[in-house]
Amino acid sequence: xxxxxxxxxxxxxxxxVVAAGCGGKTPAAxxxxxxxAGTEKQAPPPPPEPVKxxxxxxxxxxxxxxxxxxxxxxxxxxxxxxxxxxxGQLPEDLVAAGTFxxxxxxxxxxxxxxINLNVLQDLSGLVKSSGFDVSKLDPLAMDAIRMWGxxxxxxxxxxxxxxxxxxxxxxxxxxxxxxxxxxxxxxKDAASLAGKLSRTDGGVVYKGLDASDSYSAMSQLTVPFVKxxxxxxxxxxxxxxxxxxxxxxxxxxxxxxxxxxxxFYKGTLAxxxxxxxxxxxxxxxxxxxxxxxxxxxxxxxxxxPGRSYQVDSHNMSISSLSKHxxxxxxxxxxxxxxxxQMEISKNGYVSSLVDPExxxxxxxxxxxxxxxxxxxxxxxxxxxxxxxxxYDSLVRAELxxxxxxxxxxxxxxxxxxxxxxxxxxxxxEMQKKK
Numbered sequence: 001x002x003x004x005x006x007x008x009x010x011x012x013x014x015x016x017v018v019a020a021g022c023g024g025k026t027p028a029a030x031x032x033x034x035x036x037a038g039t040e041k042q043a044p045p046p047p048p049e050p051v052k053x054x055x056x057x058x059x060x061x062x063x064x065x066x067x068x069x070x071x072x073x074x075x076x077x078x079x080x081x082x083x084x085x086x087x088g089q090l091p092e093d094l095v096a097a098g099t100f101x102x103x104x105x106x107x108x109x110x111x112x113x114x115i116n117l118n119v120l121q122d123l124s125g126l127v128k129s130s131g132f133d134v135s136k137l138d139p140l141a142m143d144a145i146r147m148w149g150x151x152x153x154x155x156x157x158x159x160x161x162x163x164x165x166x167x168x169x170x171x172x173x174x175x176x177x178x179x180x181x182x183x184x185x186x187x188k189d190a191a192s193l194a195g196k197l198s199r200t201d202g203g204v205v206y207k208g209l210d211a212s213d214s215y216s217a218m219s220q221l222t223v224p225f226v227k228x229x230x231x232x233x234x235x236x237x238x239x240x241x242x243x244x245x246x247x248x249x250x251x252x253x254x255x256x257x258x259x260x261x262x263x264f265y266k267g268t269l270a271x272x273x274x275x276x277x278x279x280x281x282x283x284x285x286x287x288x289x290x291x292x293x294x295x296x297x298x299x300x301x302x303x304x305p306g307r308s309y310q311v312d313s314h315n316m317s318i319s320s321l322s323k324h325x326x327x328x329x330x331x332x333x334x335x336x337x338x339x340x341q342m343e344i345s346k347n348g349y350v351s352s353l354v355d356p357e358x359x360x361x362x363x364x365x366x367x368x369x370x371x372x373x374x375x376x377x378x379x380x381x382x383x384x385x386x387x388x389x390x391y392d393s394l395v396r397a398e399l400x401x402x403x404x405x406x407x408x409x410x411x412x413x414x415x416x417x418x419x420x421x422x423x424x425x426x427x428x429e430m431q432k433k434k
Contacts, residue, residue, distance in 0.1 A: 048077040051327045054101035055082050056094075061105055061314065062279050063160070063349060070340050071331055078327055091117055095321075102322040103331065107162070108144045108313050111155060112390040115148060121318040122153040126329040137336065138352050141313035144385035158313035158352035159335050160344050163377050164219075164275050165295040165308075166190065167261075172197060172206060172270040181271065183297045183376055187211075187245050190271065190299040191252065197270040198254035209271040210260040211249050214403040215396050216273070217242035219309040219383060220301055225396060226389035230432070232424035234399060234417050241303060243406055243413050250407055257407065265291070273298055275309070278348040278366060285368035297376045308380035313352060350377070391428055398424040 057064070060082070068080045083089065083101050094100040095117055104114065114120050127134060134142060134157075141158040148155050166181060173180050178196045181189075194208025211217065223238040233239075250257045261277055263269035265284070284291050298308040316335065318328045334340060341351040341358045346365045351358035359378065363369040401423075402416035411419070 048075075050077050050079070051324050052079045052081055053103055053322075053324055053328055053331065055080050055103045055105060056085065056091075056101040057082060057105045058085050058110070060084060063344060063347060066343060066347060067159075067335060067340075070343065071334065074334055075330065078331060080331070091119065095119060100319050100321045102319055102324055102328050104156075104317040104319060105159075106156070106315055106317065108141070108156075108311070108315065108385060109388060109392075111148045111317075112388075112392070114317070115155075116390060119319050119321060120153075120155040121320040121322070121325060122149070122155065123157065123318065123329065123332075124152070124154050126318075126325065127154065130329060130333065132329075132333055136353055136355065138311075138313070138354060140311040140382055140384060141315075141352060144311050144313065145315060147385060147388050156315035156317040157332050157336060158315050159332075160314055160341075160349040160352050161382070162275050162312040162314065163308065163350050163382075164273065164298050165376050166271055166273045166298055167264060167277075167293055167295050168271045169264065169267060169269065170292045170294060171267070175201075176206075180294070181296045183373070183379055185296065185299045187249075187299040187301060190273075191245075191248050194249060194255055194271065195252050198252050200254065204268060205254065207255050207258055207263065207269050208252065209249055209255060209273075210258055210263065210269055211246060211273050212260055214242065214246065214399045216309065217246050218386075218399075220298070220304045220307045222304070222307075222310060222383045222386050224387045224389065225392045225399070226428070228387075230428060232395050232398070232421045232428060234395060234402070234421040234424060238303070239399065239417055240413050241301065243403055243417065245301070246403060247406055247413065264293075267291075275312070276349065278363065278369060281368045282348070282366050294373050295376050296373060297379050300380070304383065306381055307383040309383065310385050311382040391431055394427040394431070395424045398427070 064082060068082070071078055071080050080103075091100070091113055100119055104120070106114070111120070126132070137158055138161060141161055145156050145158065146154060168181050170180065176197055176199070178193065181193055190209055197206065197208035199206055218239065221238040221242060223236050224233055227233045249255065258269065260269070260272055261274055261280070264272045265280070281291060281293065300307060316332045318325055318332070322328055336352060338353065338355060338357070341353050341355075342361055345351045345358035345362045348363045348366050348369065350362070362377070363374055398420040402411075402420040405411040405416045406413055
């Protein structure tokens with residue numbers, strides 16, 4: 001009988017199968033190339049839950065779009081939804097409706113309303129838990145913000161700083177043959193120049209200088225409106241210095257008080273001391289409107305040499321009523337990062353960082369700023385913030401009335417301030433009784 005030649009081979013295979021079964025294990029497969037033995041591919045973490053943060057503003061602030069877009073790109077799951085202050089959307093309305101926003105954009109002097117409503121979150125805990133470095137932020141701005149915390153609370157962080165300069169219309173100086181202003185002028189120097197420019201020519205009234213209002217006039221002198229004992233402080237000599245300066249300027253023949261930058265844009269005002277309006281100049285430039293302007297440092301008081309207007313940062317706060325405090329702080333922290341601060345500076349706003357790099361890039365995105373005296377913005381130190389009080393607005397209103405009386409000639413400066421101080425004291429006393 002012929003033997004099957006495959007029989008030994010089949011028997012050998014069967015023995016191997018039996019042996020493997022008796023061992024209780026199957027040989028492990030080799031790991032794929034590049035992978036470690038004994039590891040498994042981890043599933044990616046789930047994406048963060050979408051968060052909508054409402055951002056409350058007094059009005060649409062200049063870099064609103066820049067901030068909203070920067071946050072969207074960095075944190076796609078976070079949506080910033082701006083909410084403007086208007087009738088029916090005042091802070092007290094939103095508190096009553098239970099819809100108070102998560103974030104608040106505001107300038108340093110104007111927190112009294114929110115503090116009275118108890119809607120500002122102390123950021124100290126979030127700063128500590130996140131390891132946020134507050135030392136990278138401008139110390140003058142931080143000192144001013146901290147003044148609002150009676151017990152050491154930190155109610156905001158600065159996103160950018162405001163600045164003030166004296167803008168001037170080069171065409172008007174050329175028209176009347178007057179030399180351009182220079183950096184380092186005093187208020188007396190500026191007033192002297194204004195006298196050479198104020199006139200009516202060809203039926204058009206040209207004014208030499210607009211120095212804004214009584215509150216702005218006080219800005220460089222760092223004096224509180226309310227004393228520590230709760231009384232009005234309008235009889236401090238610095239208020240007299242400021243009103244005397246405004247009287248000197250606004251009683252120059254032909255240089256009565258006007259509409260400041262509105263007159264400047266019309267081409268009928270030679271010099272204007274004002275805050276940052278570079279965005280307006282850029283808009284005019286894009287529209288093809290010819291404005292031949294430049295800027296110099298703010299005129300200074302002899303009593304406060306080297307000081308511009310008081311420090312004024314534009315800040316972000318978190319509502320104590322927010323359900324998304326951690327996400328809100330994440331947004332604020334990112335807005336103070338060098339990455340975002342560089343873009344803020346390039347668009348003509350002074351960075352809140354002490355890092356000098358953003359300043360070097362200042363205004364890089366503004367065509368209208370090319371060839372301008374940008375250095376004037378940084379030559380003077382901002383005056384320190386005065387000690388703020390929740391009732392400052394009552395005293396400021398009486399100061400404004402005093403200026404009106406002085407310019408009208410109905411009262412001298414001392415009498416106007418004394419009477420304003422008395423009226424303010426009565427207002428403050430009424431507030432205490434409420």
